[in-house]
Amino acid sequence: MKKYDYVIVGAGRAGSSAIKGVRKEDQEGSILLVGKEEQVPYNRPPLSKELLLGDKTVEEIKIEDEKYYTERGVELELGTEITEVDPDKNQVTDDQGKSYKYGKLLLATGGSPRTLDIPGGQLDEVNYYRYLDNYQLLRGQLNEASRAIVIGGGFIGSEITAGLNLNDIEVSMIFPEDFLLERVLPKELAAIIQGDYEDRGVSVVKGDKPTRIRKNSDGLEVKTEEGRLLQGDLLVAGIGISPEVELAKTAGLEVYDGVEVDATLQTSEPDIYAAGDNTYFPFSALDESTRVEHWDNAKSQGEVAGENMAGASKLYDYVPYFFSDLFDFGFEAVGDVRSELDNFIDWKKKGKKGVGYYLSKDGKVRGVLLLGVWGAKGDARDLIKSEENFSREDLVGMIG
Numbered sequence: 001m002k003k004y005d006y007v008i009v010g011a012g013r014a015g016s017s018a019i020k021g022v023r024k025e026d027q028e029g030s031i032l033l034v035g036k037e038e039q040v041p042y043n044r045p046p047l048s049k050e051l052l053l054g055d056k057t058v059e060e061i062k063i064e065d066e067k068y069y070t071e072r073g074v075e076l077e078l079g080t081e082i083t084e085v086d087p088d089k090n091q092v093t094d095d096q097g098k099s100y101k102y103g104k105l106l107l108a109t110g111g112s113p114r115t116l117d118i119p120g121g122q123l124d125e126v127n128y129y130r131y132l133d134n135y136q137l138l139r140g141q142l143n144e145a146s147r148a149i150v151i152g153g154g155f156i157g158s159e160i161t162a163g164l165n166l167n168d169i170e171v172s173m174i175f176p177e178d179f180l181l182e183r184v185l186p187k188e189l190a191a192i193i194q195g196d197y198e199d200r201g202v203s204v205v206k207g208d209k210p211t212r213i214r215k216n217s218d219g220l221e222v223k224t225e226e227g228r229l230l231q232g233d234l235l236v237a238g239i240g241i242s243p244e245v246e247l248a249k250t251a252g253l254e255v256y257d258g259v260e261v262d263a264t265l266q267t268s269e270p271d272i273y274a275a276g277d278n279t280y281f282p283f284s285a286l287d288e289s290t291r292v293e294h295w296d297n298a299k300s301q302g303e304v305a306g307e308n309m310a311g312a313s314k315l316y317d318y319v320p321y322f323f324s325d326l327f328d329f330g331f332e333a334v335g336d337v338r339s340e341l342d343n344f345i346d347w348k349k350k351g352k353k354g355v356g357y358y359l360s361k362d363g364k365v366r367g368v369l370l371l372g373v374w375g376a377k378g379d380a381r382d383l384i385k386s387e388e389n390f391s392r393e394d395l396v397g398m399i400g
């Protein structure tokens with residue numbers, strides 16, 4: 001049985017970064033990177049943005065090219081799923097029954113798309129959008145299609161809708177909330193963006209849910225709770241992800257809403273670490289444990305986990321950000337931006353450019369949303385890390 005100093009399970013953003021982290025501390029140790037997908041690690045954000053708009057090619061979304069791994073002495077096992085972890089033997093086993101010993105193990109297994117538990121929810125034509133394969137399926141459909149149904153009003157659904165609209169596809173977008181991105185954006189902004197979608201011809205079906213999907217002579221038909229019938233030539237669903245925690249469970253690790261780790265990203269088993277979308281970690285600046293489903297968190301957490309697996313004892317105290325582009329609205333957000341928090345926008349240019357602040361009950365800044373305001377993530381982080389209490393008036397003009 002082959003033995004590696006480091007085995008990384010999950011060849012995504014966090015898994016790829018872990019290699020950089022390990023090599024900062026240990027230039028010699030052997031590394032195996034195992035990934036269920038066939039591709040070398042690639043960035044997912046362009047799947048719903050630049051690739052759809054033709055601004056990038058598939059080749060350009062690779063995180064690193066193949067040479068990067070060879071040069072760092074990393075062995076790749078792609079198209080391979082790890083199905084079991086045995087922490088007593090420091091051993092993992094793949095779907096072919098092949099086992100590998102590890103010195104340290106990283107679980108960077110990310111998340112899997114949630115699916116619709118309704119009749120037709122499992123049809124092959126329902127494109128639960130997360131992987132390159134999902135993009136390729138959609139790309140193949142674009143030449144023939146003129147109408148699309150998009151289920152979900154979160155980031156994936158909203159970005160895909162914008163991308164399809166810009167490809168001259170007529171989109172019906174359905175979600176149960178009153179506004180798209182309602183759980184994140186201040187209501188005022190969500191309403192503005194939704195208005196923009198409608199002005200551009202998107203049919204926004206809000207406050208409604210699909211109850212059945214079926215194929216008919218006219219393509220795909222979605223029946224809704226309110227009795228609507230939506231018709232499309234293709235269907236994309238973005239209704240959230242579930243953290244991939246099955247392996248952690250087989251290993252007997254502590255799992256809550258994700259694999260539980262301490263501030264060094266170590267799980268309840270000392271030789272096993274976790275990073276990325278699957279990880280429930282202490283977010284020090286917010287003083288709470290949480291799980292974050294964003295690119296920058298996966299990138300930086302993977303790197304710190306790699307360093308710590310190789311002997312460093314760094315605390316993960318970074319405040320990650322996320323970004324999105326929705327037609328002409330581009331934003332970055334730092335910290336906790338749940339719209340259920342007290343929030344308001346300090347407009348720099350009404351409806352176009354501004355800074356959203358999300359506050360705790362006692363006036364601490366939990367999150368900052370930067371709409372069209374660039375280069376201010378550092379200021380946002382400083383505010384979130386500060387222990388000060390602010391009133392809305394104090395914050396106006398503070399950033400941007």
Ligand SMILES: Cc1cc2nc3c(=O)[nH]c(=O)nc-3n(C[C@H](O)[C@H](O)[C@H](O)COP(=O)(O)OP(=O)(O)OC[C@H]3O[C@@H](n4cnc5c(N)ncnc54)[C@H](O)[C@@H]3O)c2cc1C
Nearest residue numbers: 010012013014036044045082110276277293294295298322
């Ligand atoms: C379409 C799309 C657009 C996005 N846009 C943005 C954005 O604009 N901004 C932003 O901040 N974030 C965005 N995200 C989220 C961001 O891409 C994720 O947060 C990030 O990819 C998480 O990285 P990860 O390495 O934790 O997990 P993943 O990227 O999910 O990678 C995990 C990998 O592990 C593999 N795996 C799982 N289990 C096993 C196993 N047992 N054995 C082997 N391999 C396994 C999976 O197949 C997968 O390849 C977007 C995501 C999607 C899907």
